[in-house]
Amino acid sequence: MADTRVSLPGFSAETLRNIPDLSGLDAMPRRFQRVPGMVYRAAYTPESIAAAALATGTARSAEYRAGLLAVLKLKMRGERIHCPYKAGTAQFDAYFAGNAHGFDVYRAHLTQKGD
Numbered sequence: 001m002a003d004t005r006v007s008l009p010g011f012s013a014e015t016l017r018n019i020p021d022l023s024g025l026d027a028m029p030r031r032f033q034r035v036p037g038m039v040y041r042a043a044y045t046p047e048s049i050a051a052a053a054l055a056t057g058t059a060r061s062a063e064y065r066a067g068l069l070a071v072l073k074l075k076m077r078g079e080r081i082h083c084p085y086k087a088g089t090a091q092f093d094a095y096f097a098g099n100a101h102g103f104d105v106y107r108a109h110l111t112q113k114g115d
Contacts, residue, residue, distance in 0.1 A: 070102065
């Protein structure tokens, strides 16, 4: 979903890329092994989560995307939701359909993160 990076103090990115895949040696998959000094950094922003959620499936309107993004900003940053469209218009309906999807996306994000 988001840009994730791993760093080990004292090792360059090139050195880490050249480490052979030893995942077959242990019962535990390599990606879940704990390495002393490893720092996990994830760029989970409302924008990156929305982009990942909308990357597949049916193309959505700008209003729908704005509604989804507004919910993610509310949940992650505390920004209030303000619908810029007049009630009764197709844009208004698309915005609030995006809102509804935004809550589902946020719940899925929390489940994936383990919070």
